[in-house]
Amino acid sequence: MNEQNCHLVCPHCQVTNRVPAARLSAAPNCGKCSQPLLTGSPHELNAQTASKVIQKNDVLTIVDFWASWCQPCIMMAPQFKAAANQLPQVVFAKVQTDKYEQAAAPYNIRSLPTMVAFRGGKEIARQSGALPSQQIAQWVHSLQT
Template sequence: MKIVCPSCHRANNVPQERLQENPNCGACKQKLFTAKPINLSDATFAKHILNSELPILVDFWAEWCGPCKMMAPILDGVASKVDTQLRVAKVETDLNPQLGQQYNIRSIPTLAVFKGGKEIARQAGAMSESQLMDWLSSVLK
């Protein structure tokens, strides 16, 4: 399975049965799974979306957004629960306007799920952890 390193952003091939063994990146030797959201930018976004075989939940957010700040600990909790099945990522739209424009982000927070390099689902607005987990389950059946 292809996994992109959250530190150096290089793709790694990891056998599916080794995902639970907390593997390291072959290039930078950092952990491939951190059990927390990773920050993506205009420069690193495509590397993860196009090269990861894991689905990726992306939170498009802004520092000034109250609901976005409420979602931060919820996303931390989700990331720790689904770490080897789903990558959780964050994109700060004020710092990465190209991505906000490319994905037509009109309200924040906006959560989008990518799989196989394509967006497969989107949800705008804040939600509880249980609502988010239910939504992810329905999207990733």
């Protein structure tokens, strides 16, 4: 992310927006659809949107790779959502691996749930296993410094 601007993919219409870094805390809206760019809640990614969101977002992006048959994944879902609510300037997203295998394949997900942190298209950290919201938030905070 450069000092002046960063790119954010709109979770509603998938348009990449260029936002001044100083405005990230001011709840910026999409230039195309006028919806909030940072929603404070996880959004579902599919095969088409996963790559774009991961590759184009300059801000910290946390992706939860999960499956519908995975009980720990289901138990962690509300915890992931609660952590997203605590960290509105971080993009939280989910990829359902049993539905969108091709979206998860490039990231070599071996256990579920697995959260992967990306910044500017690059993986910077990963955490496997279900965690409570406080631990998710602590992990994300450790990545912001």
